[in-house]
Amino acid sequence: SAVISQKPSRDICQRGTSLTIQCQVDSQVTMMFWYRQQPGQSLTLIATANQGSEATYESGFVIDKFPISRPNLTFSTLTVSNMSPEDSSIYLCSTAGSEETQYFGPGTRLLVL
């Protein structure tokens, strides 16, 4: 399984600002995913990021709010733009392995004041 790291591990931000979260994988992967886990809740898929193409967003998530980059097969970023307290969540990236298995990074814990 791939080893995934995320930066930053946590952050406290002011409303109206933006934060870019980095996801680094130790091997080349085709598919990467970004999830949001709101306090006390389950994971919700934000978007799928494939290298060389635009990210595919799930219903309720838009590119202007959550722009994603996927410059190569080992790296992706998620930006949370114009943040509000409702954006306080854990953001996780994951990669796809065999048989639909996904491997997750440690998450970025974001608090927006």
Added chain:
Amino acid sequence: AQSVTQLGSHVSVSEGALVLLRCNYSSSVPPYLFWYVQYPNQGLQLLLKYTTGATLVKGINGFEAEFKKSETSFHLTKPSAHMSDAAEYFCAVSVKGTYKYIFGTGTRLKVLA
């Protein structure tokens, strides 16, 4: 469309007792099923998965789960709970070829000394 229901948002067991975490799914096509564990301040770790073949699957840390198509269930069990099992557990369903997970709402397991 797929869905996952985890019965019991909180489960408490005594150390050494049987652990049973319930997961029921809904899928119009044969599903892939997963259990993940999330320890405090960490990402998700794959416990086990069912794709095809043997319906009783064994995972890490002594956990196992049985796919029961007639009951649309994929309950997670462990014969003897250990203090280190205290965590949040997520059941997820996917459809072959989509790589899209639908997560349950999670069950927080507490192990009592």
